[in-house]
Amino acid sequence: MNKMVRMEDNPVSREDRRTVGKPFSGSPRMICRNVNVFYGDKQAIQEVSIDIGRNEVLAMIGPSGCGKSTFLRCLNRMNDTIDNCRVTGEIRLDDMDIYDRKVDVVPLRARIGMVFQKPNPFPKSIYDNVAYGPKIHGLASTRRELDEIVETSLTKAGLWDEVKERLAQPGTGLSGGQQQRLCIARAIAVSPEVILMDEPCSALDPIATATIEELINELRTQYTIVIVTHNMQQAARVSQRTAYFHLGDLIEVGSTKRIFTNPIHPLTEDYITGRFG
Amino acid sequence: MNFPLLLIVIFVFSQAAYWLGYKKAFFSAGEKGPVHLHSRPQYYGTLTVLWCVIPPLFILVAWSVFSETVLTGLALKTMSEYTGNLSPDEISLLKSDLRNIVSGRFIPPAADAALLEAADHYRHMRDIGRQGLSALALASMILGTIIVLVRIRPGMRARNHVEKMISITLITCSTIAIFTTVGIVLSVLFESILFFQQVPVTEFLFGLKWSPQMAIRADQVAASGSFGAVPVFAGTVMISTIAMLVAAPLGLMSAIYLSDYADRKFRAAVKPLLEILAGVPTVVYGFFAALTVAPVIRQFGESLGLSVSSESALAAGLVMGIMIIPFVMSISDDVINAVPQALRDGSYALGATKSETIKKVIIPAALPGIVGGMLLAVSRAIGETMIVVMAAGLSANLTANPLQAVTTVTVQIVTLLVGDQEFDSPKTLAAFALGLLLFVVTLILNIIALYIVRKYREQYE
Numbered sequence: 001m002n003k004m005v006r007m008e009d010n011p012v013s014r015e016d017r018r019t020v021g022k023p024f025s026g027s028p029r030m031i032c033r034n035v036n037v038f039y040g041d042k043q044a045i046q047e048v049s050i051d052i053g054r055n056e057v058l059a060m061i062g063p064s065g066c067g068k069s070t071f072l073r074c075l076n077r078m079n080d081t082i083d084n085c086r087v088t089g090e091i092r093l094d095d096m097d098i099y100d101r102k103v104d105v106v107p108l109r110a111r112i113g114m115v116f117q118k119p120n121p122f123p124k125s126i127y128d129n130v131a132y133g134p135k136i137h138g139l140a141s142t143r144r145e146l147d148e149i150v151e152t153s154l155t156k157a158g159l160w161d162e163v164k165e166r167l168a169q170p171g172t173g174l175s176g177g178q179q180q181r182l183c184i185a186r187a188i189a190v191s192p193e194v195i196l197m198d199e200p201c202s203a204l205d206p207i208a209t210a211t212i213e214e215l216i217n218e219l220r221t222q223y224t225i226v227i228v229t230h231n232m233q234q235a236a237r238v239s240q241r242t243a244y245f246h247l248g249d250l251i252e253v254g255s256t257k258r259i260f261t262n263p264i265h266p267l268t269e270d271y272i273t274g275r276f277g
Numbered sequence: 278m279n280f281p282l283l284l285i286v287i288f289v290f291s292q293a294a295y296w297l298g299y300k301k302a303f304f305s306a307g308e309k310g311p312v313h314l315h316s317r318p319q320y321y322g323t324l325t326v327l328w329c330v331i332p333p334l335f336i337l338v339a340w341s342v343f344s345e346t347v348l349t350g351l352a353l354k355t356m357s358e359y360t361g362n363l364s365p366d367e368i369s370l371l372k373s374d375l376r377n378i379v380s381g382r383f384i385p386p387a388a389d390a391a392l393l394e395a396a397d398h399y400r401h402m403r404d405i406g407r408q409g410l411s412a413l414a415l416a417s418m419i420l421g422t423i424i425v426l427v428r429i430r431p432g433m434r435a436r437n438h439v440e441k442m443i444s445i446t447l448i449t450c451s452t453i454a455i456f457t458t459v460g461i462v463l464s465v466l467f468e469s470i471l472f473f474q475q476v477p478v479t480e481f482l483f484g485l486k487w488s489p490q491m492a493i494r495a496d497q498v499a500a501s502g503s504f505g506a507v508p509v510f511a512g513t514v515m516i517s518t519i520a521m522l523v524a525a526p527l528g529l530m531s532a533i534y535l536s537d538y539a540d541r542k543f544r545a546a547v548k549p550l551l552e553i554l555a556g557v558p559t560v561v562y563g564f565f566a567a568l569t570v571a572p573v574i575r576q577f578g579e580s581l582g583l584s585v586s587s588e589s590a591l592a593a594g595l596v597m598g599i600m601i602i603p604f605v606m607s608i609s610d611d612v613i614n615a616v617p618q619a620l621r622d623g624s625y626a627l628g629a630t631k632s633e634t635i636k637k638v639i640i641p642a643a644l645p646g647i648v649g650g651m652l653l654a655v656s657r658a659i660g661e662t663m664i665v666v667m668a669a670g671l672s673a674n675l676t677a678n679p680l681q682a683v684t685t686v687t688v689q690i691v692t693l694l695v696g697d698q699e700f701d702s703p704k705t706l707a708a709f710a711l712g713l714l715l716f717v718v719t720l721i722l723n724i725i726a727l728y729i730v731r732k733y734r735e736q737y738e
Binding site: 078106110111116118121122123124125132136186187 | 620
């Protein structure tokens, strides 16, 4: 079937950087149109348009420096913390333009959580790490409610059984994989709608990675997840849709299965077959 | 041979020694070339220089340290029939007379023939010693060079030897500071022991009256003196507390502003400006406190109907607080900047505001380091003298009222030691006891500070 598509259309040339595949979705949670990102005078992202569907895991892959992390950080305006970074275009969460002047980043980031490459638990107790978000957003009015939020978040992150006896111990004392799950629990605790993950397993060993991947699979039922990864097997295992970035351009988007078995764009093919990357 | 000439000879010879060692190594490698050597040829040269220079320098240093004592002893032996029944004090007097005669500074009018003869003997011995010294130094230099040259072989580990000697040199350098500290402690300690033989420790530590006025001459009318250090330390604590009440919030707030709010340009301009405060001489702060701040405080206080003395703890404390702002700020800023960006990102990503992030994540993470910086600033405040001398006065009042004049430990030490003093009077020795106590207090503060700072470092590295 796909072969036929390719034969009908002219084959895509290697130099053509327009997005191919199916970047748009029937029921999008986030809509991104013509997004450009500049660091000072240097453009890091060019004219990226993509939808992020409900309850799907979108994997973003591509060689180092291709702009996938930069794009991810646009989605919850984390790039605001970088002085000379400028974003143009439109990014919508449901019906809200997140770069609108009236939008306050603080509640926005509570709706779009983020997990980072390196586990970054606060130097506080495990309990306080998870309770931090609910406390600042006033999600719990009593200690019992807070306890409940902490327990459910840790349970969802698959960490509760391992840490329930030592909630008062510092989060920095956990192993790398546990720390990353603690960070996921911390993000879940403020009940976000979207969770952004920036190479969440790159600092972890294979066993901890497998646990996190399983967790991502379970979380998909409740949250929309965007994950940046360097590991193509990981993208294939956890995601439903995959987006391939190349030097600031979004080259190809499609179902993960299709991208990995039958890429349209020669650059995508080169990357996933390991010809460069 | 005189001293400078000797040094020049050693220096010139050392250059030759380098060349000799270099060439010897080079040729000992034979046809295989210098690659065959264990170390690069420069190391063989350097090793030769070290063995050429160190023995003569060692001999010269030993001579300049011990020669005077030995020579004086020998000279006094010639007049042993006189010195036999003299007291130690008289002997030390005789020794200084002898040295004066030898150096030709002046000849004591009462000098007798035996003393002059001893001085002649001293000079004679010294001349022999100096000539022997030159010969010995040069001989050791040549001997050292030859020994190394003979032993240079391709397999000789010249680099390891040189590195060993370099590390010994570095160790020596680093221990000099330690030995100096030990020396300071011991000198203060011995004088303090003399003081405590005259004034009981308990009176010094717990006495409530500080009035170190002693009759210096027997016919002088004066109080017998009381040496209770409590008012003096209370003054120090009060002024340091006022200073920290000024410096801690101002320094910490400016550090937070600079590290998390200010943009890069502003920070680059303001941080050096604030650090200029640290470069203002304390005596300048002192007259600023005495001539500007103190009158303002007095006028203000009088307009409120309070009686304010013209020299007040408040004036000194406020200005001292300004002085230590850069310490608090600089250390806090470094510590806050050392909190990883990942923690800030983690907090922002949860929807925390900047102030929530600072209050709940950054400050708790940086707290140990900030506390360490504060304690270092306290040590600095306690040791400060000039501002207090000029702005807070000299009277040792035991009071909790910051509008009155108080005095501090360092100021008392200065006033006790200024002018002509008798070094066996408790009045003078009290300065050493105060110094010792102050040293112990700041040492404890510094140890606590360093401990906290070190513990903090382990958290992120």
